[in-house]
Amino acid sequence: MRDLKLVLLHPLPLDGSIWPRALWGLADDVVAPTLYSVGDSLPDWAAAALELAGSDDLVVVGNSVGGSCALEVARLARTKVRSVVLVGAKAGVRPEPAFRDAAVRVLCEEGIDVAWDRYWADLFAPDAASEVVAHARSIAHGIDIEHLVNGVRAFHNRPDRAELLAELEMPVTIVRGQHDRIPKNPEHLASTLRDGRFVEVPGAGHFVSIERPDALVSIVREAILTVT
Numbered sequence: 001m002r003d004l005k006l007v008l009l010h011p012l013p014l015d016g017s018i019w020p021r022a023l024w025g026l027a028d029d030v031v032a033p034t035l036y037s038v039g040d041s042l043p044d045w046a047a048a049a050l051e052l053a054g055s056d057d058l059v060v061v062g063n064s065v066g067g068s069c070a071l072e073v074a075r076l077a078r079t080k081v082r083s084v085v086l087v088g089a090k091a092g093v094r095p096e097p098a099f100r101d102a103a104v105r106v107l108c109e110e111g112i113d114v115a116w117d118r119y120w121a122d123l124f125a126p127d128a129a130s131e132v133v134a135h136a137r138s139i140a141h142g143i144d145i146e147h148l149v150n151g152v153r154a155f156h157n158r159p160d161r162a163e164l165l166a167e168l169e170m171p172v173t174i175v176r177g178q179h180d181r182i183p184k185n186p187e188h189l190a191s192t193l194r195d196g197r198f199v200e201v202p203g204a205g206h207f208v209s210i211e212r213p214d215a216l217v218s219i220v221r222e223a224i225l226t227v228t
Contacts, residue, residue, distance in 0.1 A: 009066030020213035036147030046072030100156035123206035177204030
């Protein structure tokens with residue numbers, strides 16, 4: 001088998017710094033890009049991630065919009081992707097152009113503080129550590145508004161990949177934090193896949209990688225063990 005590379009794809013409005021450092025010890029190499037500068041097309045994000053990944057076999061982990069990007073990576077490189085881990089992500093799309101445009105307007109006219117409180121603050125578990133939430137908010141503050149707008153548009157304009165997910169032959173792990181709402185009916189979803197499993201992370205909300213990093217490391221380790 002070729003060397004195994006771990007590809008970590010960040011959620012909105014965070015970046016590639018949010019992944020637990022322990023993940024770097026699980027594979028031959030790890031890439032955790034921040035993709036906003038690529039533009040507002042999720043297929044373009046996936047192509048950029050694949051270019052960084054090179055020719056190795058891949059285990060792809062994505063949270064939220066990063067999960068949607070992981071599915072795009074799997075679509076573009078089915079022979080390279082050995083396993084996919086989707087954290088708080090959904091393959092199906094219900095277009096919400098009015099919500100997208102409102103979020104862009106809030107970011108551009110009212111700024112990240114208002115947007116954070118309106119769209120992202122409630123995605124953490126109710127008892128999430130205050131320092132964890134504060135750290136996440138500081139990451140969002142450090143990202144250019146134009147780049148966050150790219151992220152909003154990439155998420156809301158993403159292709160529907162429900163059919164693709166159902167067709168994937170590699171192992172797919174569906175992960176949902178205990179307090180998250182995404183995806184709906186995750187255990188049933190995993191049971192419908194060709195090689196799927198579901199893991200719920202106790203005490204976590206939407207951003208498992210920073211709310212329960214040890215749990216995520218264990219999940220990714222198991223995903224890697226299934227293909228090595």
